[in-house]
Amino acid sequence: MKLEIHTRSDHEETLSKIISNIRDLINYKNLEPGDKLPSERMLSEKFEVSRSNIREAIQKLEFYGILHSKPQSGTFVANIGVVAMNGMLEDILELEDPDFKSLVETRILLELKTVRLAAIRRTEEDLVRIKKALDDHEKKIASGQDAVQEDLLFHLAIAKACGNSTLNTFMLTITPQIIIDFEKYHVCYNELDNVRIKEHLDIYEAIKKQDPTLAKEKMKAHFKLLYQYCYNV
Amino acid sequence: MKLEIHTRSDHEETLSKIISNIRDLINYKNLEPGDKLPSERMLSEKFEVSRSNIREAIQKLEFYGILHSKPQSGTFVANIGVVAMNGMLEDILELEDPDFKSLVETRILLELKTVRLAAIRRTEEDLVRIKKALDDHEKKIASGQDAVQEDLLFHLAIAKACGNSTLNTFMLTITPQIIIDFEKYHVCYNELDNVRIKEHLDIYEAIKKQDPTLAKEKMKAHFKLLYQYCYNV
DNA sequence: AAAACCAAAGTGGTTAACCAATTTTAACCT
DNA sequence: AGGTTAAAATTGGTTAACCACTTTGGTTTT
Numbered sequence: 435m436k437l438e439i440h441t442r443s444d445h446e447e448t449l450s451k452i453i454s455n456i457r458d459l460i461n462y463k464n465l466e467p468g469d470k471l472p473s474e475r476m477l478s479e480k481f482e483v484s485r486s487n488i489r490e491a492i493q494k495l496e497f498y499g500i501l502h503s504k505p506q507s508g509t510f511v512a513n514i515g516v517v518a519m520n521g522m523l524e525d526i527l528e529l530e531d532p533d534f535k536s537l538v539e540t541r542i543l544l545e546l547k548t549v550r551l552a553a554i555r556r557t558e559e560d561l562v563r564i565k566k567a568l569d570d571h572e573k574k575i576a577s578g579q580d581a582v583q584e585d586l587l588f589h590l591a592i593a594k595a596c597g598n599s600t601l602n603t604f605m606l607t608i609t610p611q612i613i614i615d616f617e618k619y620h621v622c623y624n625e626l627d628n629v630r631i632k633e634h635l636d637i638y639e640a641i642k643k644q645d646p647t648l649a650k651e652k653m654k655a656h657f658k659l660l661y662q663y664c665y666n667v
Numbered sequence: 668m669k670l671e672i673h674t675r676s677d678h679e680e681t682l683s684k685i686i687s688n689i690r691d692l693i694n695y696k697n698l699e700p701g702d703k704l705p706s707e708r709m710l711s712e713k714f715e716v717s718r719s720n721i722r723e724a725i726q727k728l729e730f731y732g733i734l735h736s737k738p739q740s741g742t743f744v745a746n747i748g749v750v751a752m753n754g755m756l757e758d759i760l761e762l763e764d765p766d767f768k769s770l771v772e773t774r775i776l777l778e779l780k781t782v783r784l785a786a787i788r789r790t791e792e793d794l795v796r797i798k799k800a801l802d803d804h805e806k807k808i809a810s811g812q813d814a815v816q817e818d819l820l821f822h823l824a825i826a827k828a829c830g831n832s833t834l835n836t837f838m839l840t841i842t843p844q845i846i847i848d849f850e851k852y853h854v855c856y857n858e859l860d861n862v863r864i865k866e867h868l869d870i871y872e873a874i875k876k877q878d879p880t881l882a883k884e885k886m887k888a889h890f891k892l893l894y895q896y897c898y899n900v
Numbered sequence: 901a902a903a904a905c906c907a908a909a910g911t912g913g914t915t916a917a918c919c920a921a922t923t924t925t926a927a928c929c930t
Numbered sequence: 931a932g933g934t935t936a937a938a939a940t941t942g943g944t945t946a947a948c949c950a951c952t953t954t955g956g957t958t959t960t
Contacts, residue, residue, distance in 0.1 A: 473941060484915065489942085499843020505942050506921040514846055517803075518816035525823060525839055532833040540833040543780050570750075583751035590758060600765040600773040604837060606758055610732020613747055706911060717945065722912085739911050739951040904959075911952070922941070929934080 452491040471509040534615040551596035553649035560595035567591040685724040700746040767848045784829035786882035793828035800824040
């Protein structure tokens with residue numbers, strides 16, 4: 435599945451329709467965990483959509499752990515129980531597209547954690563990678579060019595060093611949308627370059643000396659402007 | 668795209684290979700943001716894989732905001748710059764599958780935030796939904812049945828009330844894998860039912876009286892056992 | 901010389917045919 | 931009858947053909 439980033443299209447509309455159809459089918463037929471769903475061909479005929487659409491919907495539900503496809507055998511209801519399934523399906527169907535504020539809020543939460551964990555768990559290898567990202571960022575600014583990318587990579591380097599693959603994945607997930615929204619809402623970036631360099635250095639130093647509390651504090655200071663901006667949009 | 672939950676399969680192996688091929692191609696041809704990638708048919712011929720695989724890889728990179736497909740026109744390098752792109756691609760290719768510890772650690776982080784936000788932002792509608800999940804959970808336990816699903820739905824109801832669609836999506840994303848891992852590692856659940864009911868009630872009351880600090884505190888207490896368990900695995 | 905236009909090639913998206921593995925069915929032997 | 935086995939039907943996955951739309955290059959017209 436994917437985090438919805440663009441506006442709800444016709445395609446997603448039909449996908450949601452198929453998902454709710456599958457839900458209704460499971461409930462109507464009282465399918466329990468382990469039971470087999472009708473074949474993709476039958477579903478496509480029954481719901482009057484293409485088999486590709488059916489496959490897409492099934493893949494999405496597979497991502498959320500609700501269904502499980504077994505090659506040359508069938509698609510089965512996963513072992514999470516009908517109650518949880520219905521609850522989750524309802525949530526999935528009602529999921530809104532993430533707005534800018536929600537993204538920034540989440541990013542701040544994630545990064546205050548990743549920087550803390552990175553300070554605790556970073557290896558020497560992580561440290562040199564972060565240092566390199568730090569230097570690249572500074573050099574790019576020194577050359578008078580826009581350094582949004584390098585700024586971003588510094589933060590991703592920290593996420594990578596936090597030793598938590600889920601958090602790392604989430605950071606990778608929201609980063610591109612953050613960039614897009616930054617451009618869309620014209621978040622200022624060229625100003626205060628020197629301040630940002632200093633803040634990055636503070637964060638790096640805290641990670642280097644393995645001081646998680648200080649690292650979190652410096653990251654929070656780094657997000658101060660963004661935080662204010664986010665809540666004034 | 669999707670959060671990888673199962674062990675690395677051949678399919679994902681070829682997908683990674685295609686992605687790194689695309690990366691090499693972009694670097695070799697010095698493609699810049701906005702430039703057009705070769706057509707899917709050409710790529711499938713060049714990399715000696717099926718067009719479906721190419722499409723899958725492109726969709727994954729589209730999810731991370733690196734590429735952008737335009738119907739009847741072509742696939743283009745997104746506007747994030749070659750430096751950030753290479754950095755992100757490296758991270759994406761090296762992404763590990765999320766382990767249990769990382770999932771639990773992330774869940775605790777997310778829920779301490781969602782419960783706080785829910786206490787601040789919950790509507791009356793949210794409150795009745797949470798209350799219903801609370802009651803369902805208690806009833807199920809009273810009937811002597813296993814109530815893992817209802818427990819889960821209580822937490823998802825809180826996530827839904829936090830007013831942050833990104834956090835809500837993340838919670839939905841990790842929940843099924845958490846369930847699977849709970850079963851896999853035989854995390855005890857039937858014991859301490861009454862304690863859990865009480866803890867849920869405390870959390871609900873805090874959200875009801877819109878006390879974010881108290882809500883977070885109660886959630887932290889609720890996770891105490893899980894926290895210890897997680898760090899002893 | 902520049903603008904308008906049209907046909908042909910090329911694109912991602914969609915649909916239908918095909919494949920190998922599995923499951924079911926039924927025929928057959930003991 | 932019961933068990934065995936082989937063949938036929940069914941499955942999700944894969945590949946190839948098709949479609950509607952966009953782009954583009956050359957030609958014509960003004």
